[in-house]
Amino acid sequence: MKRHGEQNHYELMEISPGASPLEIRRAYKKIFDLYQDDSIASYSFFSERERREILARLEEAYLTLIDAESRAAYDRGLMERGLLEEEKQYHDKTKDPVPIYDFKKVHAGAQGPLKRQEEMKRRAAQNPVIQSILAQDRIAGADLRRIRMEMDVPIEEVAAKTNVRMEMLRAIEEEHYDLFLPRVYMIGFLRSYARYLHLDENIAVGGYFKRVEERKQV
Amino acid sequence: MSNIWSIGGGKGGSGKSFFAGNLGILLARKGYRTLLIDADLGAANLHTIIGIPHPEKSISDFINKKAGTLEETAVPASTPNLFLISGAMNNLDIANLAYEQKMRLMRNIARLPYEYILLDLGAGTSFNTIDYFMISHAGIFVTTPEPTSIENIYRLIRSVYFRKIRQVVKTHDFRILTEEAGKRNSSATVSHPDVFLQMVKELDPEKGDTLERELQAFQFKLTLNQLRKQDNPKTGELICKIIERHLGLKMSFAGNISFDDHVHDSVCRKVSFVDCYPYTQTALDLRECCRTLLEDVEKHAIVQAVQKRVDA
Ligand SMILES: Nc1ncnc2c1ncn2[C@@H]1O[C@H](COP(=O)(O)OP(=O)(O)OP(=O)(O)O)[C@@H](O)[C@H]1O
Ligand SMILES: [Mg+2]
Numbered sequence: 001m002k003r004h005g006e007q008n009h010y011e012l013m014e015i016s017p018g019a020s021p022l023e024i025r026r027a028y029k030k031i032f033d034l035y036q037d038d039s040i041a042s043y044s045f046f047s048e049r050e051r052r053e054i055l056a057r058l059e060e061a062y063l064t065l066i067d068a069e070s071r072a073a074y075d076r077g078l079m080e081r082g083l084l085e086e087e088k089q090y091h092d093k094t095k096d097p098v099p100i101y102d103f104k105k106v107h108a109g110a111q112g113p114l115k116r117q118e119e120m121k122r123r124a125a126q127n128p129v130i131q132s133i134l135a136q137d138r139i140a141g142a143d144l145r146r147i148r149m150e151m152d153v154p155i156e157e158v159a160a161k162t163n164v165r166m167e168m169l170r171a172i173e174e175e176h177y178d179l180f181l182p183r184v185y186m187i188g189f190l191r192s193y194a195r196y197l198h199l200d201e202n203i204a205v206g207g208y209f210k211r212v213e214e215r216k217q218v
Numbered sequence: 219m220s221n222i223w224s225i226g227g228g229k230g231g232s233g234k235s236f237f238a239g240n241l242g243i244l245l246a247r248k249g250y251r252t253l254l255i256d257a258d259l260g261a262a263n264l265h266t267i268i269g270i271p272h273p274e275k276s277i278s279d280f281i282n283k284k285a286g287t288l289e290e291t292a293v294p295a296s297t298p299n300l301f302l303i304s305g306a307m308n309n310l311d312i313a314n315l316a317y318e319q320k321m322r323l324m325r326n327i328a329r330l331p332y333e334y335i336l337l338d339l340g341a342g343t344s345f346n347t348i349d350y351f352m353i354s355h356a357g358i359f360v361t362t363p364e365p366t367s368i369e370n371i372y373r374l375i376r377s378v379y380f381r382k383i384r385q386v387v388k389t390h391d392f393r394i395l396t397e398e399a400g401k402r403n404s405s406a407t408v409s410h411p412d413v414f415l416q417m418v419k420e421l422d423p424e425k426g427d428t429l430e431r432e433l434q435a436f437q438f439k440l441t442l443n444q445l446r447k448q449d450n451p452k453t454g455e456l457i458c459k460i461i462e463r464h465l466g467l468k469m470s471f472a473g474n475i476s477f478d479d480h481v482h483d484s485v486c487r488k489v490s491f492v493d494c495y496p497y498t499q500t501a502l503d504l505r506e507c508c509r510t511l512l513e514d515v516e517k518h519a520i521v522q523a524v525q526k527r528v529d530a
Binding site (some may be wrong): 033034043045083169 | 234236363366368372450457459460464
């Protein structure tokens with residue numbers, strides 16, 4: 001087995017190069033669980049910095065592979081270095097010859113936008129993990145991410161649907177305060193984020209800023 | 219040859235003795251001739267857990283040469299097929315054995331005629347503890363779902379792993395390898411034992427193969443003890459996964475053991491838990507754990523047999 005730092009995106013996510021987008025998403029969720037903030041299994045093993053690095057690497061792998069274009073480019077790079085054979089690549093036969101995968105289209109096509117919205121609403125209201133997070137007094141960036149993962153919504157989908165830049169969404173989830181814009185903007189971003197995930201906007205925004213204020217003081 | 223399992227944990231009170239004692243009873247009940255050795259010299263309490271209030275003989279009789287053989291110091295427990303070598307000491311001074319005494323003890327343990335030998339170790343990563351893993355076929359690491367206990371387990375596992383490596387790689391080479399590994403891995407504060415294996419393989423393929431076989435022959439196992447309702451039942455699996463991904467070694471999960479107030483009660487009454495409260499979730503968990511461990515033994519034996527044939 002290769003060392004963690006040297007693994008390619010597929011090895012890192014423990015999937016085959018032929019994995020379908022659905023498999024990629026599942027694998028991401030599973031491995032994400034391993035390193036997320038309230039996992040005592042990883043808390044005791046890594047420093048905070050190490051864990052952030054791993055999560056960043058994981059997210060990079062996920063975002064690269066879930067997008068058809070960037071995945072194709074990444075695969076080409078692997079093939080040039082002799083690390084991947086062409087026939088092992090993922091190939092979506094049902095979609096020939098349109099782009100391999102586009103989450104917007106798949107969600108629209110496979111489920112219909114309305115049905116998906118309903119499904120999301122149901123999850124937001126019923127999922128016990130989400131409910132327990134929303135019951136907290138303070139809501140951390142990692143909590144928001146956790147909710148998003150529970151709802152199975154990729155970050156790029158939030159970015160596309162809310163028009164909030166991806167870097168900003170990430171800054172919110174990772175609490176990179178130095179990247180924050182003035183507060184009024186941030187509140188707006190958070191509202192869009194919460195609205196898209198069918199969360200109570202006031203609870204999400206209020207809980208988040210309570211934490212931000214506290215963290216900024218220390 | 220007997221199957222020797224070391225039962226360790228980084229932290230005191232995680233339940234090593236409780237687990238060892240009850241596992242011993244379960245193995246014996248399945249008909250295996252089983253020996254429990256209380257290797258926590260000076261703080262021995264395993265006898266109480268299996269319901270032998272005052273063992274007549276103990277390991278110190280062997281160390282002081284009052285008994286001719288180690289085998290003579292084993293006393294039968296009330297469960298058929300189960301025996302105990304108590305670690306109770308009347309003289310605290312000898313809790314830390316001299317090197318020669320320790321070697322003699324290890325040699326003699328490895329020769330005892332039982333099907334299963336369970337070693338109940340003291341807490342911590344001292345050399346006294348780590349050495350027992352070297353004569354064992356498996357290490358069962360017991361932790362509670364608390365960060366401090368888990369942290370210690372990682373440290374202990376890493377120590378055992380490095381100790382295994384040092385058994386194969388000479389001290390001089392080891393120092394060179396440590397430096398080299400440090401260079402290759404300078405950014406990480408976590409040391410990666412698998413870097414070592416990789417390097418040994420590059421520098422000396424033959425030694426690398428020996429080391430790899432040695433490491434494969436030893437099984438790392440984990441149980442999560444004192445799990446309460448609010449704890450995440452997946453934590454044990456996650457710990458194994460982290461170890462596999464970041465220490466590069468295979469660790470299999472033997473199961474969760476629920477927390478139960480009756481444990482305290484059974485210890486106070488000096489009766490074994492699985493006999494006293496067989497219908498509790500905790501007793502069920504212990505039986506399930508025993509079953510998993512025995513299944514692993516079979517699987518492992520098959521893999522090793524195939525490996526031998528491939529090598530030959
Ligand atoms: N599953 C359990 N549920 C409730 N209590 C438990 C459980 N397991 C162990 N205990 C309690 O935890 C305490 C410590 O257990 P035990 O003596 O087995 O730990 P240990 O790891 O051997 O400790 P030491 O390092 O001191 O030898 C005991 O009081 C025991 O009754
Ligand atoms: Mg003990």
